[in-house]
Amino acid sequence: MNGMTKTRTYSISDLAREFDVTTRTIRFYEEAGMLLPERNGQTRIYTDEDRVKLKLILRGKRLGFSLAESRELIEMYDPTSDNLKQLHALRAKIQQSREALQQQLTDIQLMQTELDAAEERCLEAMRELES
Amino acid sequence: MNGMTKTRTYSISDLAREFDVTTRTIRFYEEAGMLLPERNGQTRIYTDEDRVKLKLILRGKRLGFSLAESRELIEMYDPTSDNLKQLHALRAKIQQSREALQQQLTDIQLMQTELDAAEERCLEAMRELES
DNA sequence: AGTTACCTTTACGTTAACGTCAACTTGGGT
DNA sequence: ACCCAAGTTGACGTTAACGTAAAGGTAACT
Missing domain, CATH: 1.10.1660.10 (Multidrug-efflux Transporter Regulator; Chain: A; Domain 2)
Incomplete structure (x- = not known):
């Protein structure tokens, strides 16, 4: 059951x-x-x-x-803890993870706009070759 | 100048x-x-x-x-190439990078919803301790 | 009984991305 | 003249995350 x-x-x-x-x-x-x-x-x-x-x-x-980091993420999965202090610590970790992910999101968005620019320059270079 | x-x-x-x-x-x-x-x-x-x-x-x-991957990203920065074939290859690389970033975006979103759930369980456990 | 296909443990090898000395040199204060 | 902070070039050490044999067990075909 x-x-x-x-x-x-x-x-x-x-x-x-x-x-x-x-x-x-x-x-x-x-x-x-x-x-x-x-x-x-x-x-x-x-x-x-x-x-x-x-x-x-x-x-x-x-x-x-890293595996250590993934391990922490997995451990967040079940709050087996019966201890209030540990639960607070867990929340802090969750918050930290959120911030790390937020940083990654920002990084990805920056990279994406740079890829857009890179492709634009690339297309431009191709147009010049055909002229 | x-x-x-x-x-x-x-x-x-x-x-x-x-x-x-x-x-x-x-x-x-x-x-x-x-x-x-x-x-x-x-x-x-x-x-x-x-x-x-x-x-x-x-x-x-x-x-x-990895550094090798970052190197590739940096090399996309200036299409110095005067060769059409290389420019096509460059576009392909750009496209590949886009897809990799897209995968990362998906992964991040999944993680974020899982963090939400983890926090919810955490708060739930805390409420039970206070009852 | 033999081969094939997976499974196991043990153990040493490898690569990336640095850390950590050691032994200099060099320009600037006092 | 002396010192100190910041720079340099080797060169060896370290850690994570596996790769790569070697040697063997087991269940199922044929």
Whole structure:
């Protein structure tokens, strides 16, 4: 009785294929304490929850986050804390993350306008060659 | 007669202070061929152009780009090319960069909504403690 | 019984992006 | 003349994030 979570499982290469990473990478994330799959004997068995975590890690990676940073983001996921002070700390972290993301947004927008300008110059150079 | 570019100059530690990096980092970017400051004897002298390049490198870094990627972005800056084929290649690169940035935008938005949810759960947990 | 396809652990190798000395030189104050 | 701050060039060290064998286990075909 866990809220109807689809309890599918995945092998390591299932996930590797789906997210286009190597199995080594996935095992590495486990070494780093980011994933804790169950086992059938030796063999790792991944649940949907593991899969979500992996997805979060890789999303973080695309944004240039280190594993440590992604770990923090993932830990924000469940406020298991029963301690008010820790909850305040968690909110502070969430706020920090927001600000970091905001900076990235700004950076992306700047880059986009610069790409616009770059393309404009490029097109201009092409027009001159055709003249 | 170069379009009224302010021709200020900077020492290496001027830039280091301004952008909060070490001088080693700046020299490293030069080793990597990203900066080519003039010299007064031994001493490096940075122009506004160098400063802009450094700014671009660091912006790329905040977005998780490698130096190689930032180098490509910087090279898009002036279409010095007199060759039509190269200009087409340049446009293709620009387009690729656009798509990468678009992916990052999506990732950021997803993260932001997840941060919203995380904060909501956090606040919820805090309310329960006060009950 | 043999091969194939995955899975495992252990362990050393690699690359990027710097950090960290060490051993200079150089221009400016006192 | 002496010192100090800021600059320089090597050159080796470090960390993160995997890559890359090596050596072996296991279940399923054929």
